[in-house]
Amino acid sequence: MTRTGEEVAAGRGGPWWWERWRGAALDLGLGFASAVECGVEGTKFARDAGIPLWAGVVFGVLAGSVLVVRHKWPIAVVLVAIAITPAQMGFLMGLVGLYTLAATELPRRIIGSLAGMSLVGMLVVTFVRLKQGPATGANLNVGDWAVPVVSIAAALGVTAPPVLLGLYVGARRRLMESLRERADSLERELQLLAERAEERAEWARGEERTRIAREMHDVVAHRVSLMVVHAAALQAVARKDPEKAVRNAALVGDMGRQALTELREMLGVLRSGGERTGAMGAAGVTGAAGAPPLAAVSAAAAAAASRAVEEGEGPCLADVEELVGQSAAAGMVVALSVDGEVRTYLAEIEQTAFRVVQEALTNVHKHAAGAKTYVRLAHRAEEIAMQVENEPPPEVLSAGAARLPSGGNGLVGMRERVVALGGVFVSGPTEAGGFRVSAVIPLRG
Template sequence: MTATGAHQDGTGTTTRTWLWWERRRSAALDMGLALLSTLECVGEGARTAERIGIPISLGILFGLLAGPVLVLRRRWPIAVVLVSIAVTPLEMGYLLTIVGLYTLAASEVPRRIIATLAGMSLTATLIISFVRLHQDVQSAELVAGSIWYVPVIAAMVSAAITLPPVLLGLYIGARRRLMESLRERADSLEQELSLLADRAEQRAEWARTEERTRIAREMHDVVAHRVSLMVVHAAALQAVALKDPPKAVKNAALVGDMGRQALTELREMLGVLRTGDGGPRSAASVPLAAVGAAAAAAAAAAAVQDGPSLADVEDLVEQSRQTGMVVELAVQGETREYAPEIEQTAFRVVQEALTNVHKHAAGAKVMVRLAHRDAEVAMQVENGAPDAAGAAPGAALPSGGNGLVGMRERVLALGGVFVSGPTDTGGFRVSAVLPHRDGPGG
C-alpha cells in the first residue's frame, strides 16, 4: 500500500498518510481486526449454512464478503454497523458488531444516528438470540416453569453484545474531544503568551530607545554648554595672551573651572547610570528587558532629582557674562519651587538657548526672562542680531542641530508649549511654558 498524502499530527510534525489512516499502526490494527472478523464470519457462516440446510460454500461466501468490511471502520463506521446488522440473522459478525458499534460511538457522527443504529443492532441481536434460545429450549424439552428464561437470557446476551462497546465508544469519543479542546486551548494560550512576549519585547525596545534618547539629550545639555563656554574663553585667551596677561590668566582659570564642572556633571551622570538598577541582581532571576527598563527608570528618576534647578539660572547667566556676552536677566512673579522635572527642564531650556547664542550669534545682546505665574512657569531667551566685532576670534562652534529638537521634546513631554524662531530684528527667540506642579516646598 502506498502513501497518498501528508498529515500534521498534534505536535505539528508532518507525516505521510495511508489512505484514510494517519499512522501505519492504525492501518495494521484495522487490517488485523478485519482478518479476525473474516475468519469468524467464515466459520460462523459455514455452521449456520449447515444448520439451516444451505450449501456451506454459500455461508463461506457470506463470511468472506462481510468480515473484511471491518477494515473500513474508521472511514465509514455507519456502513460497517449496517453490514453487521444485515448479517445478524446468519448468526455471524459478532466481532464486526462490537468493533463497529464502538467505532461509531467514538466518531463524530450525530448522537441521534448513533442511538438509532445501536437500537437497530440491539433489536436484531435480541430477536436472533430469542429465536435461537427458544429453539434450543424446545429441543431440550425444558419444564414449563421456565417461561421467563428465554427472554431474560436473550435480553442479557443482546445487551452484553451491544451496550458495552457503545458506552465505551461514547466515553472515548468524549475524552478525545476534550483532549482536542484542551490542546487547542493550550495552543491558543501559547500563541497569546508569544504575542505578549513580543509586545513586552517591543515595549522594552521602545523603553531602551527612549532612554538612549534621554541620555543623549542629557549628555548634549551637559557637554555642549560647558564646552561652548570653554571654546569662547579659549579663543579670548588666545586673543589677549600677549596683550593683557592678567586677563589671559583669568580666562585660563575660567576654562579650567568650566572643564572641571563639565567633568563633575559627566561623572555624576555616569554614576547614576551605573547604579540606576538599585543594586546587583542575578542575571538568571530577572529578564534582561526588565532589568534594562528598571535601570532606565531608576536612572531617569535619580538624574531628575540630582539635576539643576531654576535657582541655578543666575549662575548660568553669570557664566555667559564672563565670556563677554551681554546678558540681562528679568524675573517676574514670586519665586517658588516646582517639581524636579519642571525645574530641570526650565533650566535646560535657558541653558541650551544661551549655548545656541554662543554658537550662532556671537557678540549679540541677550535677554532672559522668567515668569512665575499661578498655573505655569514661563521662560524666554531672546538675542539680537549677531555682532561680529564683539565675537572672540577663532571662537566658531560646530552645531549638531539637535538643541532645539531636544528642548521641544523636553517641554512637550511635560505637557508644555514650546515656540522658537527668528525675530524681526534679525535675532532669535526661544519661548517655553511649563504647567505648574508643586515641588517639595510648594
C-alpha cells in the same frame, strides 16, 4: 505527555483515510480476524440455509471484511453487522462497529438509533435460539420466564459495553483536542506577548538612549562652548593683559571641573542603575525559569535614568543666575529679568526650565557671539514661562569669533523636554534679525 496540535498534525501520514500507519495496521488486522470468524461461521449458515458450503464461506469473508472501513464508514459497518445477525455471524464486527460508532462525532440520535437496532436484533435472535433449544434437546427444561430474561441480558451484554466505552473514549478524545487547542492558543498568545514585550523593551531602550544623549549634550555643549570662548579670549589677551589671561584660564579650569563633575554624577547614576538592572535580571531569570526579563531591564534603565531628576540632584532655577553670570564672564552682554513670585517647583520642571535657558545661551555663543541677549523668567499661577532672545551679532565680532561646531540637536532636545511635560515650545528668528526661544511649562502636583 500531551502533544500540541502542531505535533499531532505533523504525525499524521497514514494511507488513504487513516491518519497513521498504526491505525491502518490495526483496522486491517481486525478486518482479517472478522473475515476469518465470519468465514468459519459461514459454513454453519450454508448448512442451515441449504446453499453450497463455498458460498457461505465467501459470503462470510466478504461480510467480515467490511470491518476494515470502520473509521471511514462506521454506520455501514454497524448496518452490515445487524444484517448478518440472524445468520449468527459477525460477533466481533458488531462489538467493534458499535464501539467505533459511539466514539465518533456523529449526532447522538444516530448512535442511539443504530445501537437500538443492534439491541433489538440481538434480542430477537437470542430469544428465537432459546425457544428452539427445547426442540433440539429433550433434557433442556427452562421456564417461560427465563427466556426473555436471558435474551435481554445477552442483548444488553453484547450491545451496552461497546457503546458506553465508545462514548467515553470519544468524549475523552474531544476533551484532549479541546485542551490541545487551548494550549496552542495560549502558546500563541504567550509568543505574541513576548514579541510585544520585546518591542516595548526596544522602544524603552531607544527612549533612554535619546534621553541620555540629550543629557550628555546639555552637560557638555554649554560648558565646552564657554571653555572654547574663554580659550579664544585667553589667546587674544595672553600677551597684552596677563592678569586677564590668568582670570580667563581660571574660568576655563572652573568650567572644565564643573563639566567633569556633572558628567561624573550622570555616569554614577547610570552605573548604579546598571547594578540594579543586573540584580533585577538575575531575579527575573530565577523566577521565570530562564526567560529574559526584558520588562525588568527596561524598567530598571528608566528608573536609573530618571533617579537624578526625582531626587532633585540636577540643576534648578536657582542656578540660572549663576548660568547667566558665566555667560557674562565669557564676554556675552546678557540681562536677566524675573517676573512674579519666585518659588520652587517639581525637580523635573526646574531642570527642564534650566536646560532650556542653558541650551539657548549655548546657541547664542555658537551662532551669535557678541550679541546682546535677554533672559526672562515669568512665574505665573499655573505655569512658568522662559524666553531667551538675542539681538543680531555685531559683524566684526561675528567674523572674528571662534567657530563652534553644532550638531543641530539643541532645539530638538529643548522641544522634546518641554513637550514631554505638556508645555509649548516656540523658536525662530525675530524681525530685527536676532533669534528667540520661548517655552511655557504647566505646573503639576
